[in-house]
Amino acid sequence: MRAHNLALVLHTVANSTSPPSRAAVAGATGLTRATVSALVDDLVAGGLLIEVDPPPRTGAGRPAVGLALTSTGPAGLGLEINVDYLAACVVDLTGAVRHRHVEHADQRPADPAQALAALGRLAAAARLAAEADGLVVAGAALAVPGLVAGGLVRVAPNLAWQDVDAVAALRAVPELADLPVTVDNEANLAALGELRVTGGLSNDRDRSPGPTDAGPSGNSFLYVSGEIGIGAGLVIDGELYRGVRGWSGEIGHVTVYPDGRPCRCGSRGCLEQYAGQEALAVDEPLAAAALGIALSAVVNLLDVPVIVLGGAYAPIFATLREGIEAELRARVLTSGLAPVTLRAAALGPDAAMRGAADTIIRGVREDPAAWLRRSA
Numbered sequence: 001m002r003a004h005n006l007a008l009v010l011h012t013v014a015n016s017t018s019p020p021s022r023a024a025v026a027g028a029t030g031l032t033r034a035t036v037s038a039l040v041d042d043l044v045a046g047g048l049l050i051e052v053d054p055p056p057r058t059g060a061g062r063p064a065v066g067l068a069l070t071s072t073g074p075a076g077l078g079l080e081i082n083v084d085y086l087a088a089c090v091v092d093l094t095g096a097v098r099h100r101h102v103e104h105a106d107q108r109p110a111d112p113a114q115a116l117a118a119l120g121r122l123a124a125a126a127r128l129a130a131e132a133d134g135l136v137v138a139g140a141a142l143a144v145p146g147l148v149a150g151g152l153v154r155v156a157p158n159l160a161w162q163d164v165d166a167v168a169a170l171r172a173v174p175e176l177a178d179l180p181v182t183v184d185n186e187a188n189l190a191a192l193g194e195l196r197v198t199g200g201l202s203n204d205r206d207r208s209p210g211p212t213d214a215g216p217s218g219n220s221f222l223y224v225s226g227e228i229g230i231g232a233g234l235v236i237d238g239e240l241y242r243g244v245r246g247w248s249g250e251i252g253h254v255t256v257y258p259d260g261r262p263c264r265c266g267s268r269g270c271l272e273q274y275a276g277q278e279a280l281a282v283d284e285p286l287a288a289a290a291l292g293i294a295l296s297a298v299v300n301l302l303d304v305p306v307i308v309l310g311g312a313y314a315p316i317f318a319t320l321r322e323g324i325e326a327e328l329r330a331r332v333l334t335s336g337l338a339p340v341t342l343r344a345a346a347l348g349p350d351a352a353m354r355g356a357a358d359t360i361i362r363g364v365r366e367d368p369a370a371w372l373r374r375s376a
């Protein structure tokens with residue numbers, strides 16, 4: 001009960017537009033003022049909430065002290081390994097990015113141990129920088145361009161990885177040995193990052209206004225991540241759909257030309273041979289058409305109302321848009337009834353590592369009692 005109420009109080013403060021008083025939190029949660037006060041004391045002592053000065057006095061009576069999430073408490077370490085870069089970021093409890101580092105280097109010549117050792121050094125430096133800022137890294141999550149099951153990277157075709165224990169490799173770095181580390185598919189994590197920014201979890205300082213507000217269908221979308229390979233994350237009613245074994249979203253290996261170019265996966269004519277980052281650099285109109293063909297099949301099958309283009313697609317969204325929409329209009333049965341909404345990802349190329357860091361922060365926000373026990 002206490003664990004549930006701690007989470008409820010933290011959630012109420014996190015979702016308030018201005019720092020609420022203890023009385024306001026009691027009003028919003030239905031808990032008594034005495035209960036809220038005791039819970040707030042624990043959250044303040046545990047470094048999750050801070051008390052902030054009240055706004056200037058406007059009427060009679062003494063204004064109450066407000067409550068806010070702390071920006072010097074627990075933080076999430078988001079990591080990403082992709083075909084042509086390594087990246088690390090640190091996100092604090094309020095959702096603000098406090099540290100970000102991207103190292104561009106082709107990972108294909110490296111074996112998994114070399115690549116993960118290099119990422120481990122980046123992660124250790126990020127943790128050190130975060131701790132110098134007064135943050136406590138609560139855990140790390142790694143985004144990979146491949147299929148993940150049971151904590152193992154089962155296959156990542158563009159990295160030529162098979163059955164790689166990336167978590168063990170990262171925890172072998174002395175500076176990371178004590179951290180909980182998880183691994184997930186990069187498009188899934190990017191889709192979760194996108195959901196957090198556009199799908200209603202407020203209190204994100206990086207929330208961009210305008211076109212990223214997708215309206216009533218903001219909680220159902222297909223996120224397409226364009227890198228050297230192409231992945232997708234399907235979010236339905238605010239929940240990530242992972243597939244029966246956790247392997248859904250491999251849109252990069254949907255066939256767009258049956259007798260087309262050979263793919264690293266062993267098949268031919270896969271989408272990523274026409275719309276992956278390297279093909280995109282050669283022929284943008286062809287990439288847009290290929291994307292439109294593959295996405296039409298997804299929309300016809302799943303009735304997904306919104307497609308979000310992320311990764312390398314986000315910065316060139318404006319030039320890809322018309323070519324993709326032309327295919328959707330021509331190929332989606334229902335396009336005359338309800339056109340598919342196409343938009344650029346709100347977080348751009350950082351979505352996967354941001355989504356990864358967010359999973360750590362979300363863990364703390366959803367179970368502050370566990371964090372308080374850990375840090376006691």
Ligand SMILES: [Zn+2]
Binds near residue numbers: 266270
């Ligand atoms: Zn393929």
